């Protein structure tokens with residue numbers, strides 16, 4: 117057992133930090149703010165990362181990667197997430213959309229889709245959830261009719277992050293066989309978002325206007341060569357993809373950065389010796405370390421060639437609740453001025469904590485709710501029977 | 505002991521609730537004034553209703569269900585109670601009748617940059633001229649009169665004639681808050697003395713009134729949550745039939761009930777008990793944490809929908825957060841409570 121990063125990995129982190137310190141501008145606050153500079157900035161940064169071989173570094177060389185260790189990839193995730201993910205939506209490409217295409221795509225699809233991801237030139241979104249298919253994703257009804265050399269898609273997706281970025285492509289989950297049992301008869305299509313018949317409607321949220329969207333699909337024609345994997349067997353891909361996704365986000369890293377901001381703040385305010393302030397922040401820090409070490413366990417399994425499933429859910433249970441706790445306790449430490457948002461001149465820490473609290477209200481929902489994670493742990497991990 | 509509301513109180517609560525159901529978002533203040541709500545805490549000899557804090561709390565609770573924002577607490581508690589407790593007869597005659605009808609809007613400016621909360625020492629000073637900035641002043645944007653807490657005592661600033669700069673804050677969706685900057689602004693003393701006792705009482709009253717408002721918001725959030733748990737189906741059944749979801753709803757019920765009765769008891773204690781602050785501080789210590797949990801549950805059950813601004817839940821969430829961060833955080837109230845419990849006294 118070894119809880120330290122290697123010298124090589126530490127050197128890499130230092131280099132990456134220096135790069136990001138010089139490249140990420142002061143105004144950057146992540147993708148979900150109303151700032152026209154955000155999207156062009158993420159594109160530019162991704163192509164610079166690609167130029168240095170840091171974007172898809174853990175991908176195999178034949179697909180435009182450098183075969184770096186999953187630990188280096190984890191370092192990238194931590195540094196990015198701590199800075200509010202300056203790669204924007206493209207983290208999804210390398211974490212799971214690309215890997216799904218590598219594992220299940222035809223050679224033609226790999227040649228067509230992977231190089232642009234590796235160069236940092238393309239934005240993908242994930243079209244899974246529907247109004248009536250959230251936690252019960254397999255009940256989705258967006259229909260793709262098989263017309264031989266193409267599919268005709270009709271239906272609606274919701275909560276699609278980045279669709280309004282605008283996304284270039286969508287990993288779209290559709291039903292190809294309505295007669296089959298619900299987990300069968302699902303397929304994955306790779307859909308060009310400029311295809312006629314696609315309408316994107318942004319949904320305004322507590323955190324601002326660019327958090328997610330509705331996507332309407334009206335007689336959208338998708339060529340057969342955009343079917344990923346076997347027709348009617350898309351669910352297996354979904355399960356694989358969601359597992360990649362769960363370990364693919366270093367949510368704890370942003371929580372750790374916010375804890376640092378709070379430490380600076382209370383020290384500046386002369387409250388660093390207040391026993392209650394110390395108690396609150398130390399508690400958050402211990403929870404942060406717990407989340408981190410559980411993420412490292414999942415990554416360690418990946419490094420050993422295993423697929424973390426239950427372990428990924430355990431990590432996620434910690435990550436998402438940590439984020440919420442840091443938001444709540446952070447505001448509590450700021451006191452009444454915690455009410456003030458970014459943009460108010462009296463807002464402590466430029467409203468960062470307020471924004472962090474707001475953004476994380478649904479963190480225990482996105483990417484599979486807390487209850488669903490707990491069900492995975494209880495049923496698959498502990499062998500408990502399902503709810504009747 | 506009798507925890508039933510009186511017939512009059514029940515009627516008042518029903519009236520307020522019917523009013524909230526009718527009103528929605530439009531400017532409800534004139535109607536609230538017609539109903540006499542700003543006058544509730546003001547003594548009868550000054551044109552008020554001379555009612556109790558519990559009556560006002562019942563109205564606030566109903567308003568929280570809207571939520572309907574209004575200068576009711578700012579005018580009817582913060583300003584009116586300060587003037588009623590500390591003002592000279594002249595000042596009371598001058599301001600209280602106008603505040604009672606709601607034609608005049610008042611508020612209290614307590615917080616300054618660098619103060620941890622409302623109980624912290626103010627720094628602003630000055631006798632008949634004030635300079636400096638007060639922040640997070642509720643309804644300063646519409647106030648005709650502001651009571652200002654200074655180290656030297658309470659000051660009263662009449663807005664019509666004063667040199668005051670008001671900058672509305674970007675805050676939570678709820679009562680408008682503003683930074684109020686004085687620059688050699690003319691002010692008069694409100695009564696004599698340092699005003700500290702008055703401020704402490706006013707803050708306790710305001711804490712209870714705003715708690716009632718937040719409880720109304722939480723109750724409405726519970727209704728929305730339960731309705732959603734019944735209507736929303738996943739895996740072929742209503743999500744409320746999953747125990748994980750049902751228990752969240754039940755915990756909301758249990759927490760809100762606790763908050764409500766602690767708040768009612770605090771309202772009662774402020775007018776009847778010998779050591780009322782203990783009941784207030786107990787209620788606030790409890791409710792700060794409990795309402796946080798209540799809204800975590802509400803959002804969790806609502807799924808992604810509850811995070812959108814197309815769904816009403818977010819408005820209640822913000823009311824509850826504003827309450828939690830105002831009139832003292834958990835640490836402050838637990839500390840006051842520990843003292844009230846006798847901690848720190850040597851045997």
Ligand SMILES: Cc1cc2nc3c(=O)[nH]c(=O)nc-3n(C[C@H](O)[C@H](O)[C@H](O)COP(=O)(O)OP(=O)(O)OC[C@H]3O[C@@H](n4cnc5c(N)ncnc54)[C@H](O)[C@@H]3O)c2cc1C
Nearest residue numbers: 242244245250251275277478482483485487746804807808
């Ligand atoms: C910020 C954010 C970004 C998102 N981005 C995307 C995206 O890019 N693409 C995409 O496809 N989707 C996206 N989603 C959608 C996300 O995957 C869903 O919100 C999630 O799956 C939950 O579905 P739902 O919101 O419909 O809630 P529901 O499934 O209706 O759940 C409501 C409540 O019921 C509970 N529940 C449901 N079933 C059970 C059960 N069996 N046992 C116990 N409790 C249960 C849930 O835990 C939850 O508390 C995003 C969501 C958020 C919040």
